[in-house]
Amino acid sequence: MKYLSLIFFMSLLPQYAGKSLRRDGSHPRTFEDIKNEIAGYSDTAKAIIDLAVHGKAQNRSYERLAVFADTVGPRLSGSKNLDAAIQYMFSALQKDGLENVHLEPVKVPHWERGEEFAVMLEPRNHSIAILGLGSSVATPPEGITAEVMVVASFDELHRRAQEAKGKIVVYNQPFVTYGETVRYRSQGAVEAAKVGAVASLIRSIASFSIDSPHTGWQNYQSGVPRIPTACISVEDAEMMSRMALRGTKIVVYLKMGARTYPDSPSFNTVAEIVGNKYPEQIVLVSGHLDSWDVGQGAMDDGGGAFISWEALSLIKDLGLRPKRTLRMVLWTGEEQGGVGAEQYYQLHKENISNFDIVMESDEGTFKPSGLAFTGNAKARDIIKEIMALLLPINVTDVFDNADGTDINYWMRDGVPGASLRDDLSKYFWFHHSQGDTMTVQDPNQMNLCAAVWTVVSYVIADMEEMLPRGPRVRKSNKPEHSSFCGDLGLWLMETAELAIRMYCPGQILHFVNVGGDGEKSSDLQKASALLCFWKHSQKLS
Numbered sequence: 438m439k440y441l442s443l444i445f446f447m448s449l450l451p452q453y454a455g456k457s458l459r460r461d462g463s464h465p466r467t468f469e470d471i472k473n474e475i476a477g478y479s480d481t482a483k484a485i486i487d488l489a490v491h492g493k494a495q496n497r498s499y500e501r502l503a504v505f506a507d508t509v510g511p512r513l514s515g516s517k518n519l520d521a522a523i524q525y526m527f528s529a530l531q532k533d534g535l536e537n538v539h540l541e542p543v544k545v546p547h548w549e550r551g552e553e554f555a556v557m558l559e560p561r562n563h564s565i566a567i568l569g570l571g572s573s574v575a576t577p578p579e580g581i582t583a584e585v586m587v588v589a590s591f592d593e594l595h596r597r598a599q600e601a602k603g604k605i606v607v608y609n610q611p612f613v614t615y616g617e618t619v620r621y622r623s624q625g626a627v628e629a630a631k632v633g634a635v636a637s638l639i640r641s642i643a644s645f646s647i648d649s650p651h652t653g654w655q656n657y658q659s660g661v662p663r664i665p666t667a668c669i670s671v672e673d674a675e676m677m678s679r680m681a682l683r684g685t686k687i688v689v690y691l692k693m694g695a696r697t698y699p700d701s702p703s704f705n706t707v708a709e710i711v712g713n714k715y716p717e718q719i720v721l722v723s724g725h726l727d728s729w730d731v732g733q734g735a736m737d738d739g740g741g742a743f744i745s746w747e748a749l750s751l752i753k754d755l756g757l758r759p760k761r762t763l764r765m766v767l768w769t770g771e772e773q774g775g776v777g778a779e780q781y782y783q784l785h786k787e788n789i790s791n792f793d794i795v796m797e798s799d800e801g802t803f804k805p806s807g808l809a810f811t812g813n814a815k816a817r818d819i820i821k822e823i824m825a826l827l828l829p830i831n832v833t834d835v836f837d838n839a840d841g842t843d844i845n846y847w848m849r850d851g852v853p854g855a856s857l858r859d860d861l862s863k864y865f866w867f868h869h870s871q872g873d874t875m876t877v878q879d880p881n882q883m884n885l886c887a888a889v890w891t892v893v894s895y896v897i898a899d900m901e902e903m904l905p906r907g908p909r910v911r912k913s914n915k916p917e918h919s920s921f922c923g924d925l926g927l928w929l930m931e932t933a934e935l936a937i938r939m940y941c942p943g944q945i946l947h948f949v950n951v952g953g954d955g956e957k958s959s960d961l962q963k964a965s966a967l968l969c970f971w972k973h974s975q976k977l978s
Protein backbone atom coordinates (compact mmCIF):
# COMPACT_ATOMS: atom_id res chain seq x y z
CA MET A 438 0.00 0.00 0.00
CA LYS A 439 1.28 3.36 -0.93
CA TYR A 440 2.01 6.03 1.63
CA LEU A 441 1.02 9.55 0.93
CA SER A 442 3.56 12.19 1.53
CA LEU A 443 2.14 15.64 1.51
CA ILE A 444 4.35 18.61 1.55
CA PHE A 445 2.60 21.92 1.77
CA PHE A 446 4.39 25.05 0.86
CA MET A 447 1.91 27.45 2.26
CA SER A 448 3.50 30.41 0.56
CA LEU A 449 1.88 29.14 -2.63
CA LEU A 450 -1.61 29.70 -1.27
CA PRO A 451 -2.05 33.35 -2.27
CA GLN A 452 -2.10 32.36 -5.93
CA TYR A 453 -5.76 31.55 -5.44
CA ALA A 454 -6.62 34.59 -3.39
CA GLY A 455 -9.09 36.98 -4.90
CA LYS A 456 -8.70 35.58 -8.39
CA SER A 457 -11.44 37.03 -10.54
CA LEU A 458 -13.22 34.49 -12.68
CA ARG A 459 -14.98 36.98 -14.91
CA ARG A 460 -14.05 36.70 -18.52
CA ASP A 461 -15.21 40.03 -19.86
CA GLY A 462 -13.35 42.27 -17.40
CA SER A 463 -16.57 43.73 -15.99
CA HIS A 464 -17.03 44.34 -12.28
CA PRO A 465 -17.73 41.28 -10.15
CA ARG A 466 -21.37 41.05 -9.24
CA THR A 467 -22.56 41.72 -5.74
CA PHE A 468 -23.76 38.91 -3.51
CA GLU A 469 -27.28 40.31 -3.94
CA ASP A 470 -26.99 39.65 -7.71
CA ILE A 471 -25.85 36.08 -7.07
CA LYS A 472 -28.65 35.53 -4.56
CA ASN A 473 -31.20 36.65 -7.13
CA GLU A 474 -29.65 34.45 -9.77
CA ILE A 475 -29.94 31.41 -7.48
CA ALA A 476 -33.51 32.26 -6.47
CA GLY A 477 -34.31 32.13 -10.19
CA TYR A 478 -33.68 28.36 -10.08
CA SER A 479 -36.53 27.65 -7.69
CA ASP A 480 -38.88 26.32 -10.42
CA THR A 481 -36.12 24.11 -11.84
CA ALA A 482 -35.32 22.79 -8.36
CA LYS A 483 -39.01 22.01 -7.81
CA ALA A 484 -39.14 20.18 -11.14
CA ILE A 485 -36.09 18.09 -10.19
CA ILE A 486 -37.54 17.29 -6.77
CA ASP A 487 -40.93 16.38 -8.29
CA LEU A 488 -39.40 14.05 -10.84
CA ALA A 489 -37.03 12.39 -8.35
CA VAL A 490 -39.28 12.11 -5.33
CA HIS A 491 -42.86 11.98 -6.64
CA GLY A 492 -42.69 11.58 -10.43
CA LYS A 493 -41.80 8.87 -12.87
CA ALA A 494 -38.16 8.72 -11.78
CA GLN A 495 -39.26 7.87 -8.24
CA ASN A 496 -37.26 4.87 -6.87
CA ARG A 497 -35.22 4.64 -10.08
CA SER A 498 -31.77 4.94 -8.47
CA TYR A 499 -32.75 2.25 -5.95
CA GLU A 500 -34.11 -0.09 -8.62
CA ARG A 501 -31.10 0.38 -10.87
CA LEU A 502 -28.79 -0.29 -7.94
CA ALA A 503 -30.73 -3.42 -6.95
CA VAL A 504 -30.37 -4.95 -10.42
CA PHE A 505 -26.69 -4.03 -10.50
CA ALA A 506 -25.86 -5.27 -6.99
CA ASP A 507 -27.86 -8.50 -7.38
CA THR A 508 -26.29 -9.18 -10.80
CA VAL A 509 -22.65 -8.27 -10.16
CA GLY A 510 -22.28 -8.69 -6.40
CA PRO A 511 -19.23 -7.43 -4.49
CA ARG A 512 -16.47 -5.73 -6.49
CA LEU A 513 -13.03 -5.93 -4.95
CA SER A 514 -10.19 -4.07 -6.65
CA GLY A 515 -8.45 -6.42 -9.09
CA SER A 516 -11.38 -8.88 -9.24
CA LYS A 517 -13.36 -10.21 -12.19
CA ASN A 518 -16.49 -8.86 -10.51
CA LEU A 519 -15.12 -5.33 -10.63
CA ASP A 520 -14.31 -5.73 -14.33
CA ALA A 521 -17.88 -6.95 -14.86
CA ALA A 522 -19.25 -4.00 -12.89
CA ILE A 523 -17.34 -1.50 -15.02
CA GLN A 524 -18.51 -3.12 -18.26
CA TYR A 525 -22.07 -3.20 -16.91
CA MET A 526 -21.98 0.51 -16.13
CA PHE A 527 -20.31 1.40 -19.41
CA SER A 528 -23.17 -0.09 -21.40
CA ALA A 529 -25.89 1.08 -18.97
CA LEU A 530 -24.70 4.69 -19.21
CA GLN A 531 -24.60 4.50 -23.00
CA LYS A 532 -28.11 3.03 -23.08
CA ASP A 533 -29.24 5.87 -20.85
CA GLY A 534 -28.21 8.29 -23.60
CA LEU A 535 -25.50 10.11 -21.64
CA GLU A 536 -22.61 11.79 -23.46
CA ASN A 537 -18.87 11.02 -23.62
CA VAL A 538 -19.34 7.69 -21.88
CA HIS A 539 -15.85 6.29 -21.60
CA LEU A 540 -13.40 4.39 -19.43
CA GLU A 541 -10.10 5.87 -18.23
CA PRO A 542 -7.47 3.19 -17.58
CA VAL A 543 -5.72 3.00 -14.20
CA LYS A 544 -3.78 0.35 -12.28
CA VAL A 545 -5.24 -0.93 -9.02
CA PRO A 546 -4.00 -3.25 -6.25
CA HIS A 547 -4.98 -6.89 -6.55
CA TRP A 548 -5.24 -8.73 -3.25
CA GLU A 549 -7.30 -11.85 -2.59
CA ARG A 550 -8.15 -13.25 0.82
CA GLY A 551 -8.17 -16.93 -0.19
CA GLU A 552 -9.27 -19.54 2.32
CA GLU A 553 -9.24 -18.32 5.91
CA PHE A 554 -10.50 -19.43 9.29
CA ALA A 555 -9.74 -19.24 12.98
CA VAL A 556 -10.55 -21.62 15.81
CA MET A 557 -10.17 -21.12 19.52
CA LEU A 558 -8.53 -24.27 20.91
CA GLU A 559 -8.28 -23.28 24.58
CA PRO A 560 -10.09 -22.83 26.95
CA ARG A 561 -12.78 -24.35 24.69
CA ASN A 562 -13.32 -25.17 21.07
CA HIS A 563 -14.99 -22.22 19.32
CA SER A 564 -15.08 -21.16 15.71
CA ILE A 565 -14.08 -17.48 15.40
CA ALA A 566 -15.60 -15.49 12.52
CA ILE A 567 -12.80 -13.61 10.75
CA LEU A 568 -12.22 -11.49 7.66
CA GLY A 569 -8.63 -11.01 6.62
CA LEU A 570 -7.66 -7.36 6.22
CA GLY A 571 -6.76 -6.03 2.78
CA SER A 572 -3.03 -6.40 1.99
CA SER A 573 -2.51 -8.96 4.79
CA VAL A 574 0.00 -11.73 4.17
CA ALA A 575 -0.96 -15.39 4.55
CA THR A 576 -0.09 -17.58 7.47
CA PRO A 577 2.36 -20.41 6.74
CA PRO A 578 0.47 -23.25 4.97
CA GLU A 579 0.17 -25.19 8.22
CA GLY A 580 -1.36 -22.14 9.97
CA ILE A 581 -0.35 -20.50 13.24
CA THR A 582 -1.20 -21.87 16.67
CA ALA A 583 -0.37 -19.44 19.45
CA GLU A 584 -1.44 -18.10 22.79
CA VAL A 585 -3.50 -14.92 22.72
CA MET A 586 -2.65 -11.63 24.38
CA VAL A 587 -5.65 -9.28 24.63
CA VAL A 588 -5.14 -5.51 24.82
CA ALA A 589 -7.63 -2.64 24.85
CA SER A 590 -5.30 -0.05 23.32
CA PHE A 591 -1.90 0.59 21.77
CA ASP A 592 -0.87 2.06 25.14
CA GLU A 593 -1.62 -1.23 26.86
CA LEU A 594 0.26 -3.11 24.12
CA HIS A 595 3.32 -0.95 24.66
CA ARG A 596 3.07 -1.22 28.45
CA ARG A 597 2.97 -5.01 28.26
CA ALA A 598 5.33 -5.27 25.29
CA GLN A 599 7.52 -7.93 26.90
CA GLU A 600 4.52 -10.33 27.03
CA ALA A 601 3.77 -10.13 23.31
CA LYS A 602 6.58 -12.22 21.83
CA GLY A 603 5.26 -15.25 19.94
CA LYS A 604 1.62 -14.39 20.71
CA ILE A 605 -1.42 -13.53 18.64
CA VAL A 606 -2.35 -10.01 19.73
CA VAL A 607 -6.11 -9.46 20.00
CA TYR A 608 -7.18 -5.81 20.05
CA ASN A 609 -10.41 -5.15 21.94
CA GLN A 610 -10.45 -1.37 21.51
CA PRO A 611 -13.79 0.35 22.10
CA PHE A 612 -15.48 2.02 19.12
CA VAL A 613 -15.25 5.79 19.57
CA THR A 614 -15.64 7.17 16.06
CA TYR A 615 -14.62 5.58 12.80
CA GLY A 616 -11.96 8.23 12.23
CA GLU A 617 -10.42 7.66 15.62
CA THR A 618 -10.79 3.90 15.98
CA VAL A 619 -9.82 2.85 12.45
CA ARG A 620 -6.12 3.18 13.30
CA TYR A 621 -6.38 -0.14 15.13
CA ARG A 622 -7.32 -1.75 11.82
CA SER A 623 -4.76 0.14 9.73
CA GLN A 624 -1.78 -0.06 12.15
CA GLY A 625 -2.68 -2.96 14.45
CA ALA A 626 -0.48 -5.50 12.69
CA VAL A 627 2.53 -3.18 12.54
CA GLU A 628 2.33 -2.29 16.24
CA ALA A 629 1.90 -5.95 17.22
CA ALA A 630 4.79 -7.05 15.00
CA LYS A 631 7.07 -4.42 16.53
CA VAL A 632 6.74 -6.16 19.91
CA GLY A 633 7.22 -9.65 18.49
CA ALA A 634 3.66 -10.89 17.93
CA VAL A 635 3.11 -13.54 15.23
CA ALA A 636 -0.36 -12.36 14.14
CA SER A 637 -3.01 -9.82 15.08
CA LEU A 638 -6.79 -10.09 15.34
CA ILE A 639 -8.62 -6.80 15.50
CA ARG A 640 -12.05 -6.07 16.91
CA SER A 641 -14.08 -4.85 13.95
CA ILE A 642 -14.48 -1.10 13.55
CA ALA A 643 -18.24 -1.22 14.03
CA SER A 644 -20.76 0.57 16.20
CA PHE A 645 -23.03 -2.49 16.44
CA SER A 646 -22.57 -6.16 15.77
CA ILE A 647 -24.41 -9.42 15.27
CA ASP A 648 -21.17 -11.43 15.31
CA SER A 649 -20.09 -9.83 12.04
CA PRO A 650 -16.46 -9.20 11.13
CA HIS A 651 -15.87 -5.94 9.19
CA THR A 652 -12.88 -5.88 6.86
CA GLY A 653 -10.88 -2.97 5.42
CA TRP A 654 -7.44 -1.99 4.20
CA GLN A 655 -4.39 -2.12 6.47
CA ASN A 656 -0.81 -1.00 6.08
CA TYR A 657 2.54 -2.61 6.68
CA GLN A 658 5.61 -0.55 7.44
CA SER A 659 9.00 -1.09 5.91
CA GLY A 660 11.46 -2.62 8.35
CA VAL A 661 8.68 -4.18 10.45
CA PRO A 662 7.91 -7.91 9.97
CA ARG A 663 4.70 -8.54 8.01
CA ILE A 664 2.39 -10.63 10.15
CA PRO A 665 -1.03 -11.99 9.14
CA THR A 666 -3.92 -9.84 10.33
CA ALA A 667 -7.70 -10.18 10.33
CA CYS A 668 -10.69 -8.61 11.97
CA ILE A 669 -12.94 -10.50 14.36
CA SER A 670 -16.41 -9.70 15.68
CA VAL A 671 -17.04 -7.37 18.61
CA GLU A 672 -18.54 -10.36 20.45
CA ASP A 673 -15.43 -12.56 20.13
CA ALA A 674 -13.08 -9.68 21.00
CA GLU A 675 -15.09 -8.95 24.15
CA MET A 676 -15.29 -12.62 25.11
CA MET A 677 -11.54 -13.11 24.79
CA SER A 678 -11.01 -9.93 26.80
CA ARG A 679 -13.25 -11.25 29.60
CA MET A 680 -11.43 -14.58 29.58
CA ALA A 681 -8.02 -12.90 29.71
CA LEU A 682 -9.07 -10.67 32.62
CA ARG A 683 -10.04 -13.81 34.53
CA GLY A 684 -6.54 -15.13 33.92
CA THR A 685 -7.71 -17.83 31.52
CA LYS A 686 -5.17 -19.00 28.96
CA ILE A 687 -6.46 -18.62 25.37
CA VAL A 688 -4.97 -20.48 22.41
CA VAL A 689 -6.07 -19.80 18.82
CA TYR A 690 -5.35 -21.55 15.54
CA LEU A 691 -5.29 -19.13 12.57
CA LYS A 692 -5.12 -20.05 8.90
CA MET A 693 -5.09 -17.44 6.13
CA GLY A 694 -4.39 -17.96 2.42
CA ALA A 695 -4.25 -14.30 1.39
CA ARG A 696 -2.19 -13.32 -1.66
CA THR A 697 -1.10 -10.08 -3.27
CA TYR A 698 -0.80 -10.16 -7.08
CA PRO A 699 0.75 -7.55 -9.37
CA ASP A 700 -1.40 -4.45 -9.87
CA SER A 701 -4.34 -5.00 -12.23
CA PRO A 702 -5.64 -2.90 -15.09
CA SER A 703 -8.92 -1.18 -14.16
CA PHE A 704 -10.90 1.91 -15.13
CA ASN A 705 -12.60 5.00 -13.79
CA THR A 706 -16.00 5.14 -15.50
CA VAL A 707 -17.01 8.53 -16.87
CA ALA A 708 -20.22 9.99 -18.37
CA GLU A 709 -21.19 13.58 -19.04
CA ILE A 710 -23.81 16.09 -19.96
CA VAL A 711 -21.72 18.53 -21.96
CA GLY A 712 -22.12 22.20 -21.06
CA ASN A 713 -23.60 24.55 -23.66
CA LYS A 714 -21.65 27.69 -22.76
CA TYR A 715 -18.47 26.72 -20.90
CA PRO A 716 -18.08 23.07 -21.87
CA GLU A 717 -14.45 23.02 -20.70
CA GLN A 718 -15.52 23.84 -17.13
CA ILE A 719 -16.40 20.86 -14.97
CA VAL A 720 -18.82 20.14 -12.16
CA LEU A 721 -17.87 16.68 -10.98
CA VAL A 722 -20.25 14.30 -9.17
CA SER A 723 -18.99 10.94 -8.02
CA GLY A 724 -19.07 7.78 -5.98
CA HIS A 725 -16.88 4.69 -6.11
CA LEU A 726 -17.78 1.56 -8.01
CA ASP A 727 -15.40 -0.83 -6.29
CA SER A 728 -16.27 -2.33 -2.91
CA TRP A 729 -15.05 -4.96 -0.47
CA ASP A 730 -15.41 -8.61 -1.39
CA VAL A 731 -18.22 -9.27 1.07
CA GLY A 732 -21.92 -8.38 0.95
CA GLN A 733 -22.96 -6.48 -2.18
CA GLY A 734 -21.29 -3.11 -1.72
CA ALA A 735 -24.79 -1.65 -1.95
CA MET A 736 -24.24 0.96 0.74
CA ASP A 737 -20.48 1.45 0.26
CA ASP A 738 -20.64 2.83 -2.26
CA GLY A 739 -23.37 1.60 -4.60
CA GLY A 740 -25.70 4.27 -3.23
CA GLY A 741 -23.26 7.12 -3.86
CA ALA A 742 -22.44 5.88 -7.35
CA PHE A 743 -26.08 5.46 -8.33
CA ILE A 744 -27.35 8.82 -7.05
CA SER A 745 -24.52 10.36 -9.09
CA TRP A 746 -25.79 8.54 -12.19
CA GLU A 747 -29.33 9.57 -11.25
CA ALA A 748 -28.29 13.25 -11.18
CA LEU A 749 -27.31 13.09 -14.85
CA SER A 750 -30.40 11.06 -15.77
CA LEU A 751 -32.78 13.49 -14.08
CA ILE A 752 -31.21 16.50 -15.77
CA LYS A 753 -31.35 14.76 -19.14
CA ASP A 754 -34.98 13.67 -18.59
CA LEU A 755 -35.99 17.25 -17.83
CA GLY A 756 -34.36 18.40 -21.08
CA LEU A 757 -31.93 20.60 -19.17
CA ARG A 758 -28.41 21.36 -20.33
CA PRO A 759 -26.28 23.44 -17.94
CA LYS A 760 -23.72 26.00 -19.07
CA ARG A 761 -20.86 23.91 -17.68
CA THR A 762 -20.19 20.22 -18.23
CA LEU A 763 -21.65 17.94 -15.61
CA ARG A 764 -19.26 15.01 -15.32
CA MET A 765 -19.93 11.84 -13.40
CA VAL A 766 -16.94 9.73 -12.37
CA LEU A 767 -17.35 6.29 -10.81
CA TRP A 768 -14.00 5.68 -9.15
CA THR A 769 -12.14 2.40 -9.03
CA GLY A 770 -9.75 1.25 -6.29
CA GLU A 771 -11.19 3.56 -3.61
CA GLU A 772 -11.07 0.98 -0.83
CA GLN A 773 -7.31 0.63 -1.29
CA GLY A 774 -6.79 4.34 -0.58
CA GLY A 775 -8.32 6.24 -3.49
CA VAL A 776 -6.00 4.64 -6.03
CA GLY A 777 -8.19 5.30 -9.11
CA ALA A 778 -8.93 8.84 -7.99
CA GLU A 779 -5.27 9.64 -7.47
CA GLN A 780 -4.42 8.58 -11.00
CA TYR A 781 -7.38 10.59 -12.32
CA TYR A 782 -6.07 13.61 -10.44
CA GLN A 783 -2.55 13.18 -11.83
CA LEU A 784 -3.97 12.93 -15.35
CA HIS A 785 -6.33 15.93 -15.11
CA LYS A 786 -4.73 18.30 -12.61
CA GLU A 787 -3.23 20.50 -15.31
CA ASN A 788 -6.85 21.47 -15.98
CA ILE A 789 -7.51 22.28 -12.31
CA SER A 790 -8.59 25.87 -12.89
CA ASN A 791 -11.57 24.52 -14.86
CA PHE A 792 -12.82 22.30 -12.04
CA ASP A 793 -15.65 24.30 -10.48
CA ILE A 794 -16.50 21.85 -7.69
CA VAL A 795 -15.78 18.19 -6.91
CA MET A 796 -18.56 16.24 -5.20
CA GLU A 797 -18.54 12.73 -3.77
CA SER A 798 -21.16 10.74 -1.92
CA ASP A 799 -19.41 7.95 0.00
CA GLU A 800 -20.93 8.00 3.46
CA GLY A 801 -24.27 6.37 2.83
CA THR A 802 -27.45 7.37 1.06
CA PHE A 803 -29.73 7.26 4.08
CA LYS A 804 -32.08 10.12 5.01
CA PRO A 805 -30.17 13.21 3.84
CA SER A 806 -29.50 16.01 6.32
CA GLY A 807 -27.63 18.44 4.07
CA LEU A 808 -24.37 19.09 2.31
CA ALA A 809 -20.86 19.22 3.75
CA PHE A 810 -18.81 21.86 1.99
CA THR A 811 -15.13 22.78 1.83
CA GLY A 812 -14.35 26.16 0.35
CA ASN A 813 -13.97 29.79 1.28
CA ALA A 814 -16.60 31.93 3.02
CA LYS A 815 -17.88 33.48 -0.20
CA ALA A 816 -18.39 30.12 -1.83
CA ARG A 817 -20.06 28.81 1.32
CA ASP A 818 -22.57 31.67 1.25
CA ILE A 819 -23.42 30.73 -2.33
CA ILE A 820 -23.85 27.07 -1.36
CA LYS A 821 -26.21 28.11 1.45
CA GLU A 822 -28.40 29.94 -1.07
CA ILE A 823 -28.41 26.88 -3.34
CA MET A 824 -29.35 24.58 -0.47
CA ALA A 825 -32.30 26.88 0.30
CA LEU A 826 -33.77 25.62 -2.99
CA LEU A 827 -34.20 22.25 -1.24
CA LEU A 828 -36.67 23.66 1.28
CA PRO A 829 -39.53 21.62 -0.28
CA ILE A 830 -37.84 18.46 1.06
CA ASN A 831 -36.42 20.23 4.10
CA VAL A 832 -32.75 19.42 3.46
CA THR A 833 -31.14 22.85 3.61
CA ASP A 834 -28.23 22.55 6.07
CA VAL A 835 -24.65 23.27 5.07
CA PHE A 836 -21.97 21.61 7.21
CA ASP A 837 -18.20 22.07 7.37
CA ASN A 838 -15.59 19.78 5.93
CA ALA A 839 -16.61 17.88 2.85
CA ASP A 840 -15.02 14.47 2.94
CA GLY A 841 -14.33 11.87 0.32
CA THR A 842 -11.17 9.87 -0.28
CA ASP A 843 -11.57 10.41 -4.01
CA ILE A 844 -12.08 14.19 -3.99
CA ASN A 845 -9.54 15.10 -1.32
CA TYR A 846 -6.80 15.39 -3.95
CA TRP A 847 -8.65 18.32 -5.52
CA MET A 848 -9.83 19.99 -2.34
CA ARG A 849 -6.27 19.89 -1.02
CA ASP A 850 -5.34 22.07 -3.98
CA GLY A 851 -8.11 24.59 -3.34
CA VAL A 852 -10.97 23.31 -5.50
CA PRO A 853 -14.30 23.65 -3.64
CA GLY A 854 -15.67 20.27 -2.59
CA ALA A 855 -18.96 18.86 -1.34
CA SER A 856 -20.14 15.59 0.13
CA LEU A 857 -23.60 14.36 1.01
CA ARG A 858 -24.54 14.36 4.70
CA ASP A 859 -27.09 11.82 5.82
CA ASP A 860 -28.23 9.84 8.83
CA LEU A 861 -25.12 7.83 9.69
CA SER A 862 -26.57 6.17 12.78
CA LYS A 863 -26.59 2.72 11.17
CA TYR A 864 -23.78 3.14 8.65
CA PHE A 865 -21.10 1.35 10.69
CA TRP A 866 -23.45 -1.50 11.49
CA PHE A 867 -22.99 -2.71 7.91
CA HIS A 868 -19.78 -1.06 6.67
CA HIS A 869 -17.31 -3.50 5.00
CA SER A 870 -19.28 -6.53 6.19
CA GLN A 871 -21.51 -9.26 4.74
CA GLY A 872 -24.37 -7.04 5.90
CA ASP A 873 -23.75 -4.38 3.22
CA THR A 874 -26.56 -5.46 0.88
CA MET A 875 -29.61 -3.95 -0.82
CA THR A 876 -31.60 -4.73 2.33
CA VAL A 877 -29.86 -1.74 3.93
CA GLN A 878 -30.94 0.66 1.20
CA ASP A 879 -34.27 2.49 1.18
CA PRO A 880 -35.83 3.76 -2.06
CA ASN A 881 -37.44 6.85 -0.49
CA GLN A 882 -34.21 7.90 1.14
CA MET A 883 -32.32 7.41 -2.12
CA ASN A 884 -34.91 9.58 -3.92
CA LEU A 885 -34.23 12.41 -1.48
CA CYS A 886 -30.44 11.99 -1.77
CA ALA A 887 -30.71 12.04 -5.56
CA ALA A 888 -32.78 15.24 -5.42
CA VAL A 889 -30.17 16.99 -3.26
CA TRP A 890 -27.30 15.79 -5.44
CA THR A 891 -29.04 16.88 -8.65
CA VAL A 892 -30.21 20.33 -7.56
CA VAL A 893 -26.79 21.22 -6.15
CA SER A 894 -24.77 19.96 -9.11
CA TYR A 895 -27.12 21.38 -11.74
CA VAL A 896 -27.34 24.88 -10.25
CA ILE A 897 -23.57 25.13 -9.76
CA ALA A 898 -23.04 23.90 -13.33
CA ASP A 899 -25.50 26.43 -14.72
CA MET A 900 -24.69 29.60 -12.77
CA GLU A 901 -23.04 32.37 -14.72
CA GLU A 902 -19.82 32.26 -12.67
CA MET A 903 -17.71 29.53 -11.16
CA LEU A 904 -17.58 29.29 -7.38
CA PRO A 905 -14.90 31.52 -5.89
CA ARG A 906 -11.98 29.58 -4.47
CA GLY A 907 -9.10 30.35 -2.19
CA PRO A 908 -8.25 30.49 1.49
CA ARG A 909 -11.12 30.68 3.89
CA VAL A 910 -11.62 33.95 5.65
CA ARG A 911 -13.02 33.47 9.13
CA LYS A 912 -15.00 36.10 10.94
CA SER A 913 -13.45 35.42 14.35
CA ASN A 914 -9.78 35.80 15.02
CA LYS A 915 -9.96 33.74 18.19
CA PRO A 916 -8.08 30.45 18.18
CA GLU A 917 -10.54 27.62 18.02
CA HIS A 918 -8.86 25.27 20.45
CA SER A 919 -11.78 22.93 20.65
CA SER A 920 -11.67 22.22 16.98
CA PHE A 921 -7.90 21.90 17.01
CA CYS A 922 -7.86 19.38 19.79
CA GLY A 923 -11.16 17.65 19.45
CA ASP A 924 -12.25 17.49 15.87
CA LEU A 925 -10.35 15.16 13.60
CA GLY A 926 -12.78 16.15 10.88
CA LEU A 927 -10.90 19.35 10.12
CA TRP A 928 -9.55 19.21 6.67
CA LEU A 929 -5.82 19.44 6.22
CA MET A 930 -5.85 22.61 4.13
CA GLU A 931 -8.11 24.42 6.54
CA THR A 932 -5.83 23.45 9.36
CA ALA A 933 -2.83 24.83 7.58
CA GLU A 934 -4.65 28.03 6.73
CA LEU A 935 -5.73 28.48 10.32
CA ALA A 936 -2.20 27.81 11.44
CA ILE A 937 -0.87 30.63 9.34
CA ARG A 938 -3.63 33.03 10.16
CA MET A 939 -3.59 32.56 13.88
CA TYR A 940 -0.06 31.78 14.91
CA CYS A 941 2.48 32.66 12.32
CA PRO A 942 1.12 35.08 9.74
CA GLY A 943 3.60 35.74 6.99
CA GLN A 944 5.62 32.64 7.71
CA ILE A 945 6.13 29.79 5.37
CA LEU A 946 5.04 26.57 6.98
CA HIS A 947 6.22 23.24 5.79
CA PHE A 948 3.91 20.45 6.77
CA VAL A 949 5.53 17.15 6.16
CA ASN A 950 2.96 14.56 6.84
CA VAL A 951 3.50 10.89 6.29
CA GLY A 952 0.55 8.61 6.85
CA GLY A 953 -2.12 6.68 5.06
CA ASP A 954 -4.47 4.09 6.38
CA GLY A 955 -6.25 2.94 3.31
CA GLU A 956 -9.80 3.91 2.75
CA LYS A 957 -9.96 6.75 5.22
CA SER A 958 -6.35 7.80 4.97
CA SER A 959 -7.45 11.41 5.08
CA ASP A 960 -8.50 11.04 8.70
CA LEU A 961 -5.02 10.02 9.71
CA GLN A 962 -3.54 12.80 7.67
CA LYS A 963 -5.81 15.29 9.34
CA ALA A 964 -4.90 13.94 12.73
CA SER A 965 -1.19 14.06 12.10
CA ALA A 966 -1.48 17.50 10.54
CA LEU A 967 -3.24 18.68 13.66
CA LEU A 968 -0.58 17.20 15.86
CA CYS A 969 2.18 18.55 13.68
CA PHE A 970 0.66 21.99 13.73
CA TRP A 971 -0.04 21.89 17.42
CA LYS A 972 3.59 21.09 18.24
CA HIS A 973 4.73 23.76 15.84
CA SER A 974 2.50 26.42 17.37
CA GLN A 975 3.61 25.51 20.91
CA LYS A 976 7.18 26.09 19.83
CA LEU A 977 6.29 29.44 18.33
CA SER A 978 4.38 30.78 21.32
Ligand SMILES: [Zn+2]
Nearest residue numbers: 725737738799
Ligand atom coordinates in the same frame (compact mmCIF):
# COMPACT_ATOMS: atom_id res chain seq x y z
ZN1 LIG B 1 -16.68 3.90 0.37
